[in-house]
Amino acid sequence: MTTTASTSAPLADARALGLAHYAARGVLEQALARHGITFEQQIAVRAAVTADTPQTPDDLVAQVQGSIKADPAHIRVTVDELLAKQLLVTDGAHLRPTDAGRELLDAVGAQTAPLTARIWGGIPAEDLAAAGRVLALVTERANAELAALTA
Numbered sequence: 001m002t003t004t005a006s007t008s009a010p011l012a013d014a015r016a017l018g019l020a021h022y023a024a025r026g027v028l029e030q031a032l033a034r035h036g037i038t039f040e041q042q043i044a045v046r047a048a049v050t051a052d053t054p055q056t057p058d059d060l061v062a063q064v065q066g067s068i069k070a071d072p073a074h075i076r077v078t079v080d081e082l083l084a085k086q087l088l089v090t091d092g093a094h095l096r097p098t099d100a101g102r103e104l105l106d107a108v109g110a111q112t113a114p115l116t117a118r119i120w121g122g123i124p125a126e127d128l129a130a131a132g133r134v135l136a137l138v139t140e141r142a143n144a145e146l147a148a149l150t151a
Contacts, residue, residue: 012134024119031111035104037085040078042108043068045087045101054094069146 010016025039032042047063048055055063061075079095082088087101120128 012131017135017138027115027119028108028112031108031115034111035108037087037104038078040064040068040070040075041082041085041087042105044075044078044082045097046105048088048095048097049102049105054091054096056093057095060095 028042029039032039037045044060044064047060047067051060051063057076057079060079061072064070064075064078065072079088082101083090083095085100086098087104088095089098090096
């Protein structure tokens with residue numbers, strides 16, 4: 001059974017965004033738990049894997065902090081955990097993802113692909129485009145507000 005939003009659906013707001021985020025994150029966290037990693041660890045490994053060049057620990061912490069707005073000290077602990085799990089390794093002043101780190105992301109991606117397809121499937125492209133524009137604007141504005149609060 002495919003469920004779609006009705007034309008009388010409530011307007012998007014912070015609560016609706018949060019509920020959607022946590023519902024989708026819950027699905028991902030179930031898959032991650034089967035692989036023995038946390039959401040934050042997966043974000044950090046993904047950032048290392050997708051980086052154009054090897055990053056220093058400070059660079060990786062800053063990138064992850066920019067994405068999930070977590071405390072940098074907590075992210076440093078996460079990076080240390082990934083080093084202990086051998087999903088990242090040090091190479092001089094830089095961090096590199098290991099083959100095990102890359103394989104882990106591939107395995108999680110394969111496991112979540114059918115779930116993602118069911119969650120996102122059947123949503124009209126124009127709805128996805130509109131939602132994408134709104135979410136990009138909300139992200140931009142929220143980042144600006146956060147920067148002003150922490151300046």
